[in-house]
Amino acid sequence: MARGALRIYLGAAPGVGKTYAMLEEGQRLRAQGADVVVGFAEPHGRRLTAALAEGLETVPRRTLVHRGVSFTEMDLDAVLARRPQVALVDELAHTDVPGCRNAKRWQDVEELLDAGIDVVTTLNVQHLESLNDVVEQITGVVQHETLPDEVARRASQIELVDLPPEVLRRRMVHGDIYPPDRIESALTHYFRVGNLTALRELALLWLADRVEEGLQRYRTDHGIATPWETRERILVGLTGGAEGETLIRRAARITARTPGSELLALHVVPGDALAGGSPAALDGQRALVESLGGSYHQVTGDDVVEALLEFARAENVTQIVLGASRRGRLSRLWHAGVGQRTIHGSGPVDVHIVTHEAAAGSAALARPPLPYRGTGRRRYWLATAGTALLLPALTWALTALRGRLDLSADLILYLLAVVVIALVGGLWPALVAAVAAALLADYFFTAPPHSFAVEHGHDILALVAFVTVAALVGSAAGAAARRSYQAVRATSEARTLSRLATAMMHGQDLPSLVEQIRENFGLTAVSLLERDPGAGARPRWYVVASAGEQPPERPYDGDLESPVDDSLTLAARGQGLSREDRQFLAACAAQLAVAYTQGRLARHAAETDTFAAAERTRASLLVTAVRELRTCLDTAAGALARADEPEQARAATVRSSVRRAQQLVTDLDDVSRLHAGALDLCLRPVELSEVLTTALDDLGPGGHTLVLSLPEELPDVIADAALLTRALTALAADALRHSPAGQPPVVTAELMSGGRLALRITDGTDGSPVPAERGRSLALRLSRDLVEAMGASLRSSDTQAAAFAVTLVLPASAAPPGSAAP
Structure with a gap:
């Protein structure tokens, strides 16, 4: 029996219309002749949703009693016995009442699907298990009903039911989602505009990932290797060299120019796992990629180009960014470089070759590597000293044994010495020792003795073979020693970075982390410095954390500096560090910057949460106080x-x-x-004279004392009549209270340029100064909020003026005939 198909209507929040869409789909399928039943639908008292279920066969629900309360659930056995083609089942993440066969409704749906029944269902994004903690951070509400993401991923169709936050809040205000007693609380908590916008973005991103999974699955099933440019994916190849940051920033600029594009970074580790780039440099480049919004990847492959292209095809990459070759022209003649081979094999994928300072032939050539770079300074000089001491001592010993050993035995002993020197010091000491050993053997042990001339031809052949073998063996031994040294160093660096990361995870403070870095490198003092962004041309630095005696307070106060970005740098005092140590120090500085940034974000998040909690408390108290005051005042009015x-x-x-x-x-x-965004506005042309008349009537007997000085013809203004009346009433009442007896307030109006009307209310004056608190009255603040909500403006005169005046500037719908703008 074929398994049934699952279709999910996904919403960002309650009330977007998921159940309505499910029932509408059921009606459409029924009209096409399908056998459709309603297994479970919850209209939540919404009249239009309930009406849409009419005409669809509904399987009676099962009633269960839990803790003395009756509940109704979907009767799974009845639906299975009915065996429809399509079953409509609402609220996929719902928890069944104890006593049902399954704990979750999605498990009921799985049984229906296994029975070959197609299911159409609904789901809110906050119920997905992977997003549960994110939703809790956004809304502050813990979702106890969750659904494994894998269940939703197995759906054959997922359709997003979407509404803008403003529309959803208007539905809430109109009572289309929750009952009236829950509207105020919902609007000020869960249904805030920011919450709804974030939930909407979560739903869109989650669904976009499912679409991407479907596309990748389709390309794999159909063997499509060429990339489909559904969105730009820029891949930057990293070797661990100094050019990495240049390539990353170049790729990031390409990504920024293409909205919706994605940045990926890839490092291919060769099969031997030892010939890769510097771990410290790669760690710093990983941090840079992630700070720019990209993702870092690492794969292993014997062929770097093949591994790079294979990754690009798998990730549907559209552009590849590589650095220019660091090899010389002669080397490129013998073997094509990574960039050239990538271009030949990339097909439709664009390849950008970016020049950098380390590229061959660039203006700023890199300094040749030091001879002891592979094995370390100490081992190099130890091998050099061994060459100067071991070869003469061996020559003296062989001279004492002259006559007992022939030339071949002498050369074997010399070869042994060369191998020992190569194991200690690497390639260059081994080459020097091989040449020196050949010269000593020629001078002391070939005829004629004590001369560099060679009498027998086979002795020449033996010496040439010796030098060749010694060079090859020394080179191999030196390479092995170099790789062993690199492996030991990489292990040490990884252990240090691991300790640093572990300390960060356990919440160790910045000064302790800085002290740990100082001890690891044997430095005298270390400081993490932050630049003041508002300091202007002359930079000003602040010490974020420091360790040691007299830590540097500015970057140039230290012996060395490791910049992290434009605002953070690590300055240190102490002995000079090698190039590898400096690169490793840069990686540690990047880790330190991450710890500092995380700490700052955590503090900001805590402050934001505190502020948000205070705002929620204030809003809740305000709603409660308004409700209580309204009840008391209504009681008093009734008694009067x-x-x-x-x-x-x-x-x-x-x-x-x-x-x-x-x-x-x-x-x-x-x-x-x-x-809270829950007040509906009805902006339309309003006759100003009618609004003023209503406001004066609301003022009672005192309103008739106001002096109106208005033009004979006034244009209508664009406003909400009710809100404008309230604002004018409050402002006029406030003016009446502050005007002396016999000096009533004056209301004037004039048409301004730009199609605006200015309505001014001026207090009566008796010559006394205006109180300072006059411009901070509650009526003025309330009126300003109401007026600005309509797109108008309200301004008050300076309290130092002769009389206090408030001016409303409203947009006019049309100027009266013959009027002239001043």
């Missing part, structure tokens, strides 16, 4: 309305104050909803 006739006159003042408090609470509520 039931007052006896004799008490009505005395209650007039109290009633006015209660109305003011009610209006203030309403304004606070609206501003809170406005900041």
Whole structure:
């Protein structure tokens, strides 16, 4: 029996329309003649969703009692017995009530699929196991119902049901997602715009990865080796040489110019695992790649070019960035370099060859390597001293044995000495020892003696063969010694970096890490310095962490410097380090910078979490306070309305104050909803005279004392009539309270250039100075929020002016005929 097909409607959050889309698909399949049943659907009280299920056969649910409460779950046995072609099952990650056959609904779905039944289901991205911790960091909510990603990956189709955060929040406000008592809490917590945007991005990225997996699977199944440029993937090849950072930055610039592209870095380790690049340099280059948003990879292969191209084909790479060859022209004549061979074998993949300072023929030629670079300074000089002492001593011993040994035995003993010297000091001491040994054998042990002339031809052949064999054996022994030295050094460096990384993982502080670096290199003092970005032309440095006596406070105060990036550098005092040690120090500095950056990010995240928690607490308290105040004020207003006739006159003042408090609470509520993005705006042309009339009526008897100085014809303004009325009422009431008796506020209006209308409310004045707190009144702050939400602006005059004035600048819909802009 063929296994059924699974189709998932994936959403970023509740309320995006997953269940609606599932039922709509069920209706479409039913119209095409398919046998469709609803195994489980949860409309959550949404009328349109419930209506869409009409006409579809629904398998009755199973009722279970758990802890005295009745629950309904999908009746799996009934659906299996019904054996439809398609079953609609909502909420794939749901946890079944104890007593069901399976613990999770996705396990029920697996049984349906095994029975050959196609299943259409729904899933929210926050329920995916791999994203559970990320969602918790974003929303602060722990998701207890999770689904293994592998279950979703096995789906034959995954369709994203998407809504912009603003639209989803409007649905929330209209009561289309949660009941009214949960709306305020949801809007200020889980359903914030930032949360919804992040969840939406998670869903898109997760689905994009599934599409990429499907594409790779299709290319593999059909044997497609040529890359498909669905998106640019730039691969940079690293050897561990000094040119690596140049290549990485060049590849990063190419990536930055192509939105949606991906940066990859690859180092191919040769089959012998010892001829690769510097581990310290590669570690620093890995950190640079990751800091630029790329990914670092390492593969092993006997043929570097073949391994590189094989990786490029597997990862669907579209461009390869390589460094120019460091080999000379003569060497390239005998054997094509990596770049040339890559170009020949790349096919449709573009190959960029980037020049660098270490390239052959470049203007800044690299200094030739030191003779002791492969084995170390100490072993090189020890082998050199051995050459100067061992060969004369051996010659003296052979001279004493003259007559007992022939020339072949003498040459074998000399060869043994050359091999010993090669094992200690490497190639160059071995070559010097081979030539010196040949000359000594010629001078002392070939006829005529004590002369460099050779009497017999077979002696010449023996000496030539000796030099050749000694050179070959010495070269091989030296190479082995060099590789052994490199392996020991690489192991030591890896152990040091491992200790450093382990210390970072255990949260060791920066000064301790710096002290560890100082001890590893035997330095006197070490400082991690950060540059002040706002210092201007003259750089100013701050000591982030230091260790040792008199640590350098500026990069040039130390004996050596290892820059990490434009803002961080490691400065040290102490004995001079070799080139390899400097490269290793650079890798340690990169690790130190990572620890510093992680610590800074952790502190920032902690501060952000604290601020977010405080904001949530403040918003929750504000919502609670507004609700409680509204209840108290409604009670007071009701009591005043039931007052006896004799008490009505005395209650007039109290009633006015209660109305003011009610209006203030309403304004606070609206501003809170406005900041949460949950206040709907209806911007349309509004007649200003009608808005002013409504505002004056809301002010009561005091509103009729305002002086209106308006032009005969005013254009309509683009605004929300209700919010504009509230803002004008609050500003006028505030002006009335601060105006002296007999000096009422004045309201004026004028048409400005650019199709804008300025409405000004000026306090009455008696010549006394305006109080400083006048410009910080609550009414002014609330009105400014309401006005700016409509796309208008509100500004107040300086409190040092003769009279305090507030000006609203509103967009006009159309200028009245014959009006002139001032």
